[in-house]
C-alpha cells in the first residue's frame with residue numbers, strides 16, 4: 001500500500017501541469033453545460049458515455065483519500081473508491097484493457113467528527129472511463145465521463161475530457177490506468 005500511495009503521489013507530482021488544464025471546477029462545469037450547446041467544445045450527444053448502472057456491485061479495486069493539502073482537492077478531493085467491471089479485471093493483471101472495460105472513481109466528501117473519527121460523507125460525483133479503441137481512438141482508446149450526484153448525463157465538455165486523457169496518458173505503460181489491484185493474484189473464482 002505505501003508503494004501504491006507513493007506511486008499515486010508521484011503520478012500527481014508528474015501531472016501537476018495537467019491540473020491547470022484539467023476539467024473545469026464543478027460549479028463552472030454546470031454553468032458551462034447550460035450555455036455551451038452552441039460552442040465547438042460542447043460534447044455531442046453521440047459521444048456521451050452511458051451512466052454505469054450497478055457499478056457498486058462490481059469489483060472494488062482500492063480506495064484513497066485526497067486531502068485539502070493536495071492541488072487535486074478542488075476537483076477530486078475526498079474519499080474515493082475505484083470499481084472495475086468484470087471485463088476489465090484481466091486488464092488489471094496484464095496492463096492491456098479489453099474493449100468494454102469500465103472503471104469508476106466514486107468520490108465522497110469526508111466528515112470529521114472531531115473525536116478522531118473521520119468517515120464517509122455525501123457523494124460528490126463519479127468519474128468514469130470506458131474502453132472502446134475505435135470510438136475513443138483520439139484519447140488513447142478510453143472515453144471519459146463525469147456524473148454529478150443524482151444525474152445520469154455526462155457533464156464533461158470535450159476540453160474537459162482532453163484534460164482527463166492527458167493526465168491518464170502518463171500511465172500509458174499501464175493501459176492509461178493509474179490504480180493497481182492488490183487482489184489481482186487471488187483465485188479467479190472469487191471475482192464475479
Ligand code: HEC
Pocket residue numbers: 008011012015016018019022023062063064082103104105127128129144145146156160161163164165167168176177178179180
Ligand atoms: C492530474 C491527473 C489526473 C487527471 C486530470 C484525471 N485523473 Fe483520473 N486518476 C488519476 C489518478 C492518480 C488516479 C488513481 C487514484 C487511485 O489509485 O487511488 C485516477 C483514477 C481514475 C479512475 C479509476 C481508474 C484508474 O485510472 O485508476 C477513473 C475512472 C478516472 N480517474 C477518471 C477520470 C476522469 C473522468 C477525469 C477527468 C474529468 C480524470 N480522471 C482526470 C489522475 C488524474
